[in-house]
Amino acid sequence: MTPVDIDASGLRKILTIENSINLCASITQVIEDKQTTGTIYCIWGEFRVNREVLDQGVRFSMPSCPNAIAWTLTINHNKILTIHCTINQQDHDQDFIESIEGFVSDWKAGLVRFLAT
Secondary structure, three states, rough: OOOOOOOOHHHHHHHHOOOOOHHHHOOEEEEEOOOOOEEEEEEEEEEEEEEEEEEEEEEEOOOOOOOOOEEEEEEOOEEEEEEEEEEOOOOOOOHHHHHHHHHHHHHHHHHHHHHHH
């Protein structure tokens, strides 16, 4: 959880598929963006991505990913940013777990950097 200077509406505006390449170093290419669906290339390869607007942020998911990875970026009324990432496995190899941790860290660092400009 990280304090940031943005409200939920502002967060939703910047959290787009197109802008994900500017917000997360683990995403290296946006191949297609249709606002609620698209295709990205990230540390795990090329995947279709869905974008779902939430009351306090945005949820992204990669439905074709074998691990069904999904991540949610939300902000509460105190302007505290929360990034939550899940997969469909209870256990996984350490390298993959570390790549997920890096993915979440990249989102956090990218958002903080983006909001500081």
